[in-house]
Amino acid sequence: MIQLKNIQYTYPEGTKGLEDVSLTIESGSKVAFLGENGAGKSSLFLVINGIHKPQKGEFILDEARFKFTNKERKQMARKIGYVFQDPDVQLFAASVYEDIAFGPFNLGLNKKEIDARVEKNLNLLGIQDLKDKAPHQLSYGQKKQVAVAGVLAMEPEIILFDEPFAWLDNRHKQIMNDIIDDLNQQGKTVLISTHNPDFAFEWADKVVLMKEGRIIAADSPEKTMCNKTLMQEIGMELPLVVQLAEKMGIDSYSRSIKALLQEV
Numbered sequence: 001m002i003q004l005k006n007i008q009y010t011y012p013e014g015t016k017g018l019e020d021v022s023l024t025i026e027s028g029s030k031v032a033f034l035g036e037n038g039a040g041k042s043s044l045f046l047v048i049n050g051i052h053k054p055q056k057g058e059f060i061l062d063e064a065r066f067k068f069t070n071k072e073r074k075q076m077a078r079k080i081g082y083v084f085q086d087p088d089v090q091l092f093a094a095s096v097y098e099d100i101a102f103g104p105f106n107l108g109l110n111k112k113e114i115d116a117r118v119e120k121n122l123n124l125l126g127i128q129d130l131k132d133k134a135p136h137q138l139s140y141g142q143k144k145q146v147a148v149a150g151v152l153a154m155e156p157e158i159i160l161f162d163e164p165f166a167w168l169d170n171r172h173k174q175i176m177n178d179i180i181d182d183l184n185q186q187g188k189t190v191l192i193s194t195h196n197p198d199f200a201f202e203w204a205d206k207v208v209l210m211k212e213g214r215i216i217a218a219d220s221p222e223k224t225m226c227n228k229t230l231m232q233e234i235g236m237e238l239p240l241v242v243q244l245a246e247k248m249g250i251d252s253y254s255r256s257i258k259a260l261l262q263e264v
């Protein structure tokens, strides 16, 4: 379980990234983070990942207070994987194979185990043909897939995805969807930052609405995303399925258009 208590993070040049952020994330849950550009979603992920050390507040991971020491940060890298919004931040090796192998290598696995993890994740993402390519030769969407494969190859318990669907075509969006579902079925905790209200409403157990570095609501999708005032505050429309049910004049608990169509 992750517990954040009154976290404040200010960037070195003075910009407030997070202000008085408190949040509990249960193990194995699916949590979506919504908010306009600059609302603080990535800043929060960088705290949870151990990269940004808050100036104020407490971060408690599995009952123990996380103190952001180098040793703890190293342990954290095994436990929490972060797929950055921009894959160029993540990829650095000379080949796709080396990039995906880097994490398992640092875990101290032997060559056979490393190869097995690379193969498994190339297959999972459907990108076997990219194995020997240099990351700079890839399209942006392909880089994103390699970045995801690299994080999954570490087999972390908690995975943070910053805009996982950005730049992916429909087929790879579906693959990513299946991967995220599968991770959750394996009992992993998945946190996703997204600008897509329909995805968040259908997918999440808990939705966190952020504005100007603060959390303005953290609750079930229904309690957060069906609330017009809250959604307006973060500059977002209600999910389409909620708008549609309202137009049709029905009280619906459906979380997707597909489910709504089956209901009527």
Ligand SMILES: Nc1ncnc2c1ncn2[C@@H]1O[C@H](COP(=O)(O)OP(=O)(O)OP(=O)(O)O)[C@@H](O)[C@H]1O
Pocket (backbone or CB within 6 Å): 011, 012, 013, 015, 016, 017, 035, 036, 037, 038, 039, 040, 041, 042, 043, 044, 085
């Ligand atoms: N490296 C940085 N240095 C200084 N300020 C930063 C830095 N990164 C983010 N900020 C600032 O921190 C605040 C929160 O930004 P953050 O990147 O966390 O927002 P976000 O919700 O992830 O936005 P987006 O949806 O655009 O990814 C913004 O005011 C932003 O300008």
